[in-house]
Amino acid sequence: MTRLLLLALVLSTPALAQHAGHATASARTDAPATREFRAANDRMHRDMAIRYTGNPDLDFAASMIPHHQGAIEMARVQLRYGTDPEMRRIAEEIIRAQEAEIAELRAFLARTAPPR
Template sequence: MSATTPRRKRGIALAAVVGAALVAAVGVLPAAADSIAAAFAAENDAAMNRMMAAMEIKPSGDVDRDFAAMMIPHHQGAIEMAQAELRYGRNEQLRRIAQEIIVEQQQEIAAMHLALGQPLPPSAPAPTQGLSATHTTNSLPHPHTMPGMHMEHRDTP
């Protein structure tokens, strides 16, 4: 039987503290993941609710206007969901797809406004790779600077 030295006691105590910290950290990780998933789900639910409410239109009798009136909020909903992916998602492939969705849907919204003779919606910033400091890049062009998007704005009757 060996005597326990003060040095050995400190080592055992340190191991116990480190072990307890690891157990606590592992317990926190799922909670953090759950809160991220909950925030993502809440944003997507809100986007879907806004989109569905905006798509409920009274038919005007003009098929083209009704089509655009429903498609514009549908596209805006896709933009909002893609923005949530950029805020919370970590899969780089899906994040890139989300960036592309934002640009393409903004262009299609602008095209529908122009086709109906309506003013362009306000400019939106180009999507970024992420909203955190570790992922921020501004790699995609602004949707109004895309080739083929140079269109005159008409204010005259």
């Protein structure tokens, strides 16, 4: 079994390297909006990797804050680069709604989370 895994790794290494190189080249040639969407998405997923407490209420609030912040950042990218009036309206609504929900989530954590 170990030999089979090692063989699979060796055979896939050139493909992995080629894919990694393609991703890097692609990032350099992406449109500015695409780069900003990727950055916002990456930051959101990184920040959602919270330290779980085992309390679903606290964990939900703590992980939703970066999730909502990511939505706000993506909506701002849309407003910078997008031109469709309907999408601009939705982006503006998302910013207002998500900012309000972030405030609610932070207030919940402030009154509920145990001191560190």
